[in-house]
Amino acid sequence: MIETARTWRDHDPDPATRAELTRLIEAADTGDPAAVADLDSRFRGPLTFGTAGLRGEVGAGETRMNVAVVLRATHGLARHLIDTVGSDARVVVGCDARHGSDDFLDATAEVLAAQGLTVMTLPRRLPTPVTAYATRALDCDAGVMITASHNPSADNGYKVYLGGRATDSTGRGVQIVPPADEQIATFIDAAPPADQIARDPAAVMALDETILDAYIARTASLRPGGEPSTVRVVFTPMHGVGGTTALAVLRAAGVGDVHVVDVQSAPDPDFPTVAFPNPEEPGALDRALELARDVDAHVVVALDPDADRCSVATPTEDGWRQLTGDEIGWLLGEQAARDPGRGGDTLACSIVSSRLLAKIAAQHGLRSAVTLTGFKWIARTPDLRFGYEEAIGYCTDPDAVRDKDGISAMVRVVSLVEELAADGRTLVDLLDDLARRHGLHATAPLTIRVDDLAELGQMMDRLRSTPIDALAGSAIVEVLDLAGGSGDLPPTDALVLRTAADDRVIVRPSGTEPKLKCYLEVVLDCAGGEIPHARAAQRLQAISADVAALLRG
Template sequence: MEYMDMYKKWLEFDEDTRKELEGLDEKEIMERFYKELEFGTGGLRGIIGAGTNRMNVYTVRKATQGLANYIKKQGIENPSVAIAYDSRLYSDRFAKEAALILNANGIKTYMYKELRPTPMLSFAVRNLKSTAGIVITASHNPKQYNGYKVYWSDGGQVTEEHAEGILKEITSIDYSDIKTMEFDKAVDLGLFNYIDDEVEKDYVELVKGLTVNWDVVERVKDTLKVIYTPLHGTGNKPVRRVLEEIGYKNVYVVKEQENPDPNFSTVKYPNPEEHEVFTRAIEMAKELEADLIIGTDPDCDRVGVVVKNKEGEYVVLTGNQTGALLTHYILENLKATGKMPENGVVIKTIVTTEMARKIAESFDVEIMDVLTGFKYIGEKIKEFEEKKDRKFIFGFEESYGYLAGDFVRDKDGVIASMLICEMAGFYKLKGMSLYEGLMSLYEKYGYFVEDLKSVTLEGIEGSQRIKEIMEMLRMEPPRDIAGIKVKEVKDYLKGIGDLPKSNVVQIILEDESIITARPSGTEPKIKFYFAVKGKDNAEAKDKVKRIKDEFLKHVKL
């Protein structure tokens, strides 16, 4: 159906939709209707609004009907789906709508009573032995966005196989095929259920059990000063509960950012990668002379860390820096306490710092690379569990996602917040800040510096430009960059090792610097990752800047 025909059809859906769509110019109509919002392993994500290429009640209903059809075709006895949602606009409504679609299809649902972090949805799927899970979130995207992520029975995001099967079902149905049910009826029939508080209690106990060195906690719990901001999201209650139950006495919350707010009114983007989101937290830290600032994104799967450098300035650590610190802290203390597992493994993504490899190797621990996306780390944990040949220790990605333990199969901001506080305490006992701890790791393992350029290219033209860039890098890659020869070009679409095929191109330079180009699967973006190593911090920073600047000129951005 042409986009204008679909537009006319949507005008008849309901009064609010009609009012929103009337009066749009043709370009806007085309943007909203030229395609369906794409469903992949990351689920759906898009701008909130009316249209097939937007997040709204109708796209959520259609996706859920497709999921229901897919689940029913698996022949699973008594299927069920766990559901969670974040603080974004319409998240609670989308979650309830999804539940009632599933209920109308004879599938039981278990929904959290109020907003909860994405990792707690992963845990609930496993704890309740559900067939699948849904979380309504757009993670750290701007306030205009919302999203719909699907998890499978292992608690991990759906793999390509499941995503393709669900997508096939979604594309085969019309809006008139969607079944739904009245809430009261769904409750009376026992189809709609709220998740019991015991599930959260079980989760909290398991999180606390991941403490690496209780002696450290006991010695610093009365003195360590922590500023925490949930950035108007889901982390507030679970993060504070875990830290309080462990015994930390001085955790201070940024009041202006404590409560859920779909407008994220104190920040431009609710992203802990951005220094600006910590403005209020830094003011508090200065007043209270805090040791550490931590901030979680709206669905609390990512964590940002702010520490004071030698000049007394507060700096936001990168995801690579925090991940390297955690990798070293966990391995060092597992070894010191005699808890290091045999056949233990650290997992990172292909765009995550190579410093982690050096650290793991120094402890004789295996390190694995997976594709970008935490679902691939979750897949490896499942594989280890089934084969019983390895033990997962820790996994992380450069985009501020970390995980220890195997009871959650996605990055977890609650677990990470707890471990970061413990780690800060460990260095405090040595008379060091986390920043000084990082500098000591650089001295030991080398000065690894990474950078990222994320380019947003929206609409039809943007999509085409992204395709052109990737094609050019495959067919006509540069011969040298910043005076350093290109040694190898890896095209992950052809398959590299045992990794799944993926639309990623990686350029390896003769000095082992790495440039990676990867279009986002959920946003209209292409990302370029740069990773270098230098003899000192200044040289590494200069090198990464030169490589980045010249490469971006090469791709005309």
């Protein structure tokens, strides 16, 4: 392992990570157990090129995100594009404000250019949806976004879109899926050592803000009408790169009464005011909710650090309520279904999202689709009008951005608040309408974090091999193992449990973090018009306890 580290260090062109490895190697040579363990974690195998690309902790070594890893990954991507499209392939590259993002963008663009491709870089520190938009709008064969989305501050990533000639029409400007990711990974494995990969900064074309202005105009146009909005918005970009762009969109859309959480407004890769930079995490919206109470806001909107996810809170008689990812999906799905002016006739969601969206689609005479988890699958749905995943990701303008987009979702939410307020109604009123029409669908997550990734496989094996008779007193009527695929779904590592009471539990390992994720849903009748929230919460709690006991053995 030490020799592997020395070889990597000797070919690392970045002085900072080369020095980092030198210190560790020298300490490991003396027998320092901490240094030996640290080196082992950095060289237990290359950082896997999989879910949309790469993601990992910034630092030296083959399992970390660093310039050497990015150089080799980009060499692999370039060879894939030359192999599938030709040497005239076009690529656009963007980045967020995380640690290392500027250097990783430069490395990406310069390697692509050295391979003879046409390479355009976006202005620095822009949201991920702008890169997704640019991939389609500029008719690029690929797009690369340097981001780790809402991962911890120590992480960064490398996200790949394919477009133009590199994919079919339903995948244009969409994150990569098999077999493209596997083909790129093969080219990466065959790439030369990092210091032997050519770079050509002179051949990189730096774009001005024209494409950003086009994205802002397009996204602002999603709010109907031209009159100034009466909605008072509290907004936080969660220390990410969405702030400036989102505010420009709101202004262009006529939404002027916007109050920003100042301490979270500027990009900061350390995310100092939140324990975890994900708007879904407990406490992440505390400052936004405090400001909302102070200014008597009508809605709170929070973006994650790269602005591809959107969380929402709404005032109620009992105080502010943060909506779940599914609840926002239902609201935006109902809004989309009611709008005949939108293209497409299909509402889509991931398999771990609520089943209510399909009922909404049917009620409006539209089609529905269920895909594997992630927008690399959702966004490929033919004739897509709206798509969502429960992890606060929403595609509300698929003709422009074929991925989740927190900023366009923000505009749709503000428009919906405005529309409902004109009739003296709220987001909660619309949720209650949906419950009375289709039954109360209540969802909740259960997450089990692990230190050793091997534990994930052990827990899945235990669940597969353990007979399960009932959950929360209701008999199990179906156990569906998706490892072999099902219907229109390709194989994936997940189990689906359904009960006689129409409860559903889906269990799967996370694709990006060391944890097992469980998605719980109960469906209760709203006889007499009453919404049985308390009973649903109790049932979810009981199911959660039963599932946790099964997984922990």
